[in-house]
Amino acid sequence: MELQKLHLMLADDDSDDCEFFQEAVDEISEKCNLTIVNNGVELMKFLESETANLPHIIFLDLNMPRKSGMECMAEIKASARLDHIPIIVYSTSLDQAVVNELYQLGALHYIQKPAEFTSIKKVIEKALILFKDAKLPSRSKEHFIIQP
Structure with a gap:
């Protein structure tokens, strides 16, 4: 898969999940940079202090x-x-009420x-x-949940 350089961010407190995520990104493309933070406070501090290197996508654990x-x-x-x-959302649970709320809040x-x-x-x-696929709508309920 060919990608232009993307800055990805993962906010997750589970060190094993972070390690597997990093390994997967490394195998998918050399053209992705991954920044990892381990809690929500670190995520918000990073986003508030960063001016030039905001991530293109945030993968966000809920808990x-x-x-x-x-x-x-x-x-x-x-x-x-x-807000752009x-x-x-990258979480262990799959509670449909929570999924619906996240969609309403604007998760991709x-x-x-x-x-x-x-x-x-x-x-x-x-x-x-x-x-990256410009042919798909940028956000749709039909493509909201991604499964292997």
């Missing part, structure tokens, strides 16, 4: 210490400087964290393809 992914998403979408950044996609590395790689690659 993090100090500030949840849901709280971060609400803050990002309320900020005129940050697509957010892909929802990924339930896969258990196997090959599936992790597949869903990240699908997310990047959907992000």
Whole structure:
């Protein structure tokens, strides 16, 4: 898969999930930079302090210490400087009420964290393809949940 240089950000407190995500991104393309933060407070500090290197996409875990992914998403979408950044929720649960709420809040996609590395790689690659594919609508309920 050929990509122009993309700056991806992962906000996740699980170190194993972060490591697998990094390995998957490295295998998908050398043309992606990944920044990892381990909680919602770190994410918001990074986004508020960064002026030139904002991420192209944020992969956001919901259940993090100090500030949840849901709280971060609400803050990002309320900020005129940050609201254009697509957010892909990357969480272990798949509660339909939460999924619907996230769609209403403006998340681009929802990924339930896969258990196997090959599936992790597949869903990240699908997310990047959907992000880059100009033929698909930028945000649709039909393509909201990404599965391996």
